[in-house]
Amino acid sequence: MKLTIAILPGDGIGPEIMKQGLAVLEAIAKKFNHEFIYNEAICGAHAIREVGDPFPEQTFKTCMKADAVLFAAVGDPQFDNDPTAKVRPEQGLLAMRKKLGLFANIRPVATFDCLLHKSPLKEELLRGADFIVIRELTGGMYFGEKYQDNNKAYDTDIYTRPEIERILKVAFEYAMKRNKHLTVVDKANVLASSRLWRQIAKEMEPLYPEVTTDYMFIDNAAMRVLTEPRYFDVIVTENTFGDILTDETSCITGSMGLQPSSSLGEHTPLFEPVHGSWPQAAGKNLANPIAQILSAAMLLEHFRLNREGKLIRQAVDASLEANIRTPEIQVEGGGNYGTTEVGQWIVDWINNQ
Numbered sequence: 001m002k003l004t005i006a007i008l009p010g011d012g013i014g015p016e017i018m019k020q021g022l023a024v025l026e027a028i029a030k031k032f033n034h035e036f037i038y039n040e041a042i043c044g045a046h047a048i049r050e051v052g053d054p055f056p057e058q059t060f061k062t063c064m065k066a067d068a069v070l071f072a073a074v075g076d077p078q079f080d081n082d083p084t085a086k087v088r089p090e091q092g093l094l095a096m097r098k099k100l101g102l103f104a105n106i107r108p109v110a111t112f113d114c115l116l117h118k119s120p121l122k123e124e125l126l127r128g129a130d131f132i133v134i135r136e137l138t139g140g141m142y143f144g145e146k147y148q149d150n151n152k153a154y155d156t157d158i159y160t161r162p163e164i165e166r167i168l169k170v171a172f173e174y175a176m177k178r179n180k181h182l183t184v185v186d187k188a189n190v191l192a193s194s195r196l197w198r199q200i201a202k203e204m205e206p207l208y209p210e211v212t213t214d215y216m217f218i219d220n221a222a223m224r225v226l227t228e229p230r231y232f233d234v235i236v237t238e239n240t241f242g243d244i245l246t247d248e249t250s251c252i253t254g255s256m257g258l259q260p261s262s263s264l265g266e267h268t269p270l271f272e273p274v275h276g277s278w279p280q281a282a283g284k285n286l287a288n289p290i291a292q293i294l295s296a297a298m299l300l301e302h303f304r305l306n307r308e309g310k311l312i313r314q315a316v317d318a319s320l321e322a323n324i325r326t327p328e329i330q331v332e333g334g335g336n337y338g339t340t341e342v343g344q345w346i347v348d349w350i351n352n353q
């Protein structure tokens with residue numbers, strides 16, 4: 001298969017983990033005779049410094065022309081620590097999601113048996129947990145009207161019927177492909193926007209009679225994903241709740257550095273780790289490249305390259321089993337492996353199959 005992939009390494013640890021993601025993609029291309037064409041583009045703080053825009057028009061065009069986007073992360077302390085900065089890297093992230101119409105962010109949450117002990121949660125609660133969180137990505141408070149002066153500030157949590165219907169459709173369809181259990185997470189006891197979500201979900205339920213649909217308030221869901229993670233199959237929720245819930249679920253996996261995601265919508269699909277640019281680790285060969293590598297696997301699986309995706313997943317499992325791990329998940333007395341060593345080990349494993 002021939003695929004054109006827009007490559008957006010971004011800031012901080014982004015370029016280092018992207019390098020490993022690309023090395024894995026190349027190993028797969030060679031083994032399975034695919035042709036992947038990579039078009040790199042700038043975004044985030046890096047792009048602000050170069051052209052004054054965190055998601056420049058040229059980058060947008062590169063994404064639109066590609067079959068898929070592989071993104072790492074953006075963010076930089078220079079902007080995080082300056083509340084007066086008019087242009088911020090994260091604006092590029094929001095612009096990218098909005099302009100590419102990426103309204104559905106899909107985050108698988110699964111456990112690795114050999115890492116259960118790394119979770120702050122009890123192993124017996126976690127074993128076998130396997131669900132996905134579908135987060136609405138282009139609506140709600142992050143995009144609604146905002147106002148701020150010295151005495152008053154507000155953000156508007158706004159959703160329209162078409163926005164809710166299209167994300168719920170994605171969620172019901174994922175539930176049909178999985179274990180047919182959908183949990184709609186909202187705050188319908190307090191928020192009008194949540195009440196509309198719930199109303200529309202109930203209207204859509206009869207279209208998917210095989211799916212068991214239930215409803216949970218976000219505060220309850222925040223507790224249940226930690227105390228009873230095996231309860232869930234597919235969770236769907238709005239933008240802000242999804243942002244918080246998915247960072248929380250990273251405790252289940254054991255590290256932020258292990259979680260990939262995909263963002264789907266109207267234009268080019270995008271694949272990215274759930275974590276940020278971890279600026280403190282930039283250039284130190286510390287960051288776990290696995291979330292980026294598994295994002296590449298999700299990209300391939302999106303194009304039905306399932307054997308290829310599976311091989312990457314097997315390589316990642318093998319690296320974890322062999323204790324070829326970055327420091328945040330290494331066992332006591334385990335070896336010293338950095339971003340490059342873990343990536344290279346995974347590439348070598350693929351080459352040797």
Ligand SMILES: NC(=O)c1ccc[n+]([C@@H]2O[C@H](COP(=O)([O-])OP(=O)(O)OC[C@H]3O[C@@H](n4cnc5c(N)ncnc54)[C@H](O)[C@@H]3O)[C@@H](O)[C@H]2O)c1
Nearest residue numbers: 073074075076080256257275276277278279287288289328
């Ligand atoms: N999608 C994105 O691009 C995105 C998402 C979240 C945050 N950000 C930005 O990233 C910057 C840093 O934000 P933050 O510190 O809140 O979040 P972060 O995800 O960058 O880092 C939080 C913590 O997660 C761990 N971590 C993250 N990536 C890891 C990896 N690959 N391997 C091992 N451990 C990893 C580290 O312990 C780190 O301290 C900020 O500028 C923020 O705005 C960007």
